[in-house]
Amino acid sequence: MVIENFRLNKYIASSGLCSRRKADDFIKNGNVKVNGVVTKDFSLQISTLDKVEVNGKPIIPEVEKLYYALNKPVGFITSMDDQFDRPTVAELVKNIPARLFPVGRLDNDTSGLIIMTNDGELSQQLAHPKHKTNKTYLAVINGVISDKKLRTLKNGVDIGGFVTSPCEAEITKQTKTYSIIKITIHEGKNRQVRKMFTAIGFKVLELKRISIGNLPLGRLKEGHLRKLDKTDLELLKGNM
Numbered sequence: 001m002v003i004e005n006f007r008l009n010k011y012i013a014s015s016g017l018c019s020r021r022k023a024d025d026f027i028k029n030g031n032v033k034v035n036g037v038v039t040k041d042f043s044l045q046i047s048t049l050d051k052v053e054v055n056g057k058p059i060i061p062e063v064e065k066l067y068y069a070l071n072k073p074v075g076f077i078t079s080m081d082d083q084f085d086r087p088t089v090a091e092l093v094k095n096i097p098a099r100l101f102p103v104g105r106l107d108n109d110t111s112g113l114i115i116m117t118n119d120g121e122l123s124q125q126l127a128h129p130k131h132k133t134n135k136t137y138l139a140v141i142n143g144v145i146s147d148k149k150l151r152t153l154k155n156g157v158d159i160g161g162f163v164t165s166p167c168e169a170e171i172t173k174q175t176k177t178y179s180i181i182k183i184t185i186h187e188g189k190n191r192q193v194r195k196m197f198t199a200i201g202f203k204v205l206e207l208k209r210i211s212i213g214n215l216p217l218g219r220l221k222e223g224h225l226r227k228l229d230k231t232d233l234e235l236l237k238g239n240m
């Protein structure tokens with residue numbers, strides 16, 4: 001874990017308790033204790049390991065919310081640690097000094113867009129079925145798909161005790177041996193896209209997520225991160 005240091009007044013203000021100037025007043029008036037000792041030093045450097053109290057109440061600084069798009073390569077588990085020591089997305093965000101975690105998951109053998117954040121609230125919102133967040137994938141499947149089968153897929157298929165909702169799907173490339181289908185779903189059942197193609201008699205050879213909500217993966221290289229800004233977040237939330 002990376003420990004950040006803050007000036008005492010900034011540390012108090014970042015908890016949302018008061019402004020930095022008011023924090024200075026508290027410090028000047030002897031209302032602030034650091035690790036149990038009253039201090040009047042405004043610029044004392046505080047780390048997240050220190051215990052700060054104002055008028056006897058502990059201060060919990062607000063952590064800056066961070067959002068990154070990651071292009072997950074095949075072969076990485078969407079988890080911050082793995083009991084079998086397989087490569088995880090944690091390795092791909094190890095240079096970011098924050099406790100990031102993945103929003104939702106992608107299979108080990110799926111590549112593409114995954115959001116890494118320390119914002120639990122956003123993570124829950126995106127995952128909640130009521131928001132029906134769209135997720136778009138490019139699926140390379142074996143063989144040629146007929147219009148009839150594509151229609152069946154789009155109308156919803158039984159993937160074993162669960163019938164998928166109507167979805168969008170279109171052929172983006174078709175050869176004698178394989179087809180590439182762009183498919184957009186809003187549900188998130190385990191291995192859903194693969195199971196949907198199995199239900200109509202195909203095998204998914206490659207799967208890549210190319211957008212979440214209205215946020216595209218774009219040209220982000222595999223294994224690379226891109227920090228998201230306000231506009232990206234609005235795209236991500238899409239129709240929420």
Ligand code: URA
Nearest residue numbers: 107110191192193194
């Ligand atoms: N559907 C799948 O089958 N796998 C994924 O990783 C995501 C969606």
